[in-house]
Amino acid sequence: MKTRVSECLHHHTTDIDPQRQMDSKEWDRLANICVVRATTRLKDDLNGYDKEKRDHISDMFNSMAATNRGIRRLLDPGWGDPSTVDALALARLQLEGLYALCLMFESAQYVDCFRRYYWQTTYVQYLLMREEVLGLPRFQEFASATPIDLIRLGLQFGVTNAQLCTVENEELGVPLPPDINKEFIERFPTPGQAIDHIAQDNKRRMLERLYPKYQDLCSFAHGSGRANLFKLMFDERSPDAKFATDRERADRFQHHVLGEAFITSFFSIAQATSELTLLYPHCTDLTAAAINAWNQLSEASLWTKAVWEIRTRNLLGAIS
Numbered sequence: 001m002k003t004r005v006s007e008c009l010h011h012h013t014t015d016i017d018p019q020r021q022m023d024s025k026e027w028d029r030l031a032n033i034c035v036v037r038a039t040t041r042l043k044d045d046l047n048g049y050d051k052e053k054r055d056h057i058s059d060m061f062n063s064m065a066a067t068n069r070g071i072r073r074l075l076d077p078g079w080g081d082p083s084t085v086d087a088l089a090l091a092r093l094q095l096e097g098l099y100a101l102c103l104m105f106e107s108a109q110y111v112d113c114f115r116r117y118y119w120q121t122t123y124v125q126y127l128l129m130r131e132e133v134l135g136l137p138r139f140q141e142f143a144s145a146t147p148i149d150l151i152r153l154g155l156q157f158g159v160t161n162a163q164l165c166t167v168e169n170e171e172l173g174v175p176l177p178p179d180i181n182k183e184f185i186e187r188f189p190t191p192g193q194a195i196d197h198i199a200q201d202n203k204r205r206m207l208e209r210l211y212p213k214y215q216d217l218c219s220f221a222h223g224s225g226r227a228n229l230f231k232l233m234f235d236e237r238s239p240d241a242k243f244a245t246d247r248e249r250a251d252r253f254q255h256h257v258l259g260e261a262f263i264t265s266f267f268s269i270a271q272a273t274s275e276l277t278l279l280y281p282h283c284t285d286l287t288a289a290a291i292n293a294w295n296q297l298s299e300a301s302l303w304t305k306a307v308w309e310i311r312t313r314n315l316l317g318a319i320s
Contacts, residue, residue, distance in 0.1 A: 008205075009209075016301065020299065022296070024072070030266070030270070031068055031270065031293065032065065034269050034270055034293055035061045035273075038273050038286065038289075039061050041276070041280050046280070048108045052156075057111065061269075063097065064268060064272065068094070070090055071087045071261050071262070074087040078253070079253030079254075079257075080234060082230070082234045082238075084253070084258075085234065090261070092221055094268035095210065096214075098210075099194045101275065102194065102207060103194050106198065112158055116185050119150075124171055130142070151164070162181060162183035163183045163184070165180050191214050209306055230257060233249055234249060266293070270290060270293035270294060277315070290316055294316065
């Protein structure tokens with residue numbers, strides 16, 4: 001998807017306080033409260049979402065909490081360690097989680113889509129390994145056995161026999177049985193594709209505004225020039241480090257690495273919690289967790305302020 005600046009920008013009418021200090025420990029505490037209250041609430045019945053679907057969504061919240069802890073550990077050494085830059089690649093995962101949850105909150109069918117596509121990628125990996133070791137005596141038992149557990153998992157996720165046969169046909173050229181027609185497993189939308197599945201409202205506008213941020217963070221997982229420059233700048237062993245003072249490196253780390261990673265991770269959890277309040281509109285403790293988190297986030301940066309004004313202020317205001 002191509003999101004033009006003219007299509008996603010948000011005109012600010014007030015500024016934030018650029019000198020405001022963030023308390024990362026307080027943000028972690030608020031993020032943990034969001035996750036605990038979200039996963040607790042998801043134990044309750046929800047129209048259209050059975051227990052397995054709700055458990056899957058809970059697992060995603062817990063996964064985001066684990067990534068948030070990983071980002072903190074990666075950033076702990078400070079600007080003298082070039083590996084800290086990789087926290088921005090992890091922050092990208094948090095936004096991906098938010099996009100996925102935004103779809104799943106639209107309809108339970110997206111939970112099914114996610115699980116079936118996950119099963120397909122796992123089954124393809126099994127087929128690849130099985131075919132590669134067919135000629136090795138040590139793997140004869142593995143290669144000749146039917147992957148019962150994997151097939152049962154597919155059935156649990158709603159994968160049909162036609163879909164299983166289609167995967168084997170597409171990947172290995174195995175002929176389809178005479179009574180089977182091809183039936184493809186739908187690919188779960190990536191963040192750029194997910195936007196097209198959302199109606200034209202402030203939720204879609206929010207995701208469009210976030211997409212350039214997501215693309216920027218993707219560059220840190222793709223070996224971008226900026227990622228390499230930061231790593232050289234923060235590496236004491238690099239001859240290029242001498243071209244910046246310690247103060248300059250510390251400032252660059254604070255604003256472009258630590259701040260961006262912490263804000264993005266905390267934001268993703270807080271916004272996912274805010275979106276969940278729509279499914280549980282009478283849950284005051286869930287709404288309170290989202291509001292408390294956004295009391296910190298709404299003025300944390302200009303881009304979080306944009307999301308607050310585009311979507312979340314009305315979302316939480318309508319609920320509360």
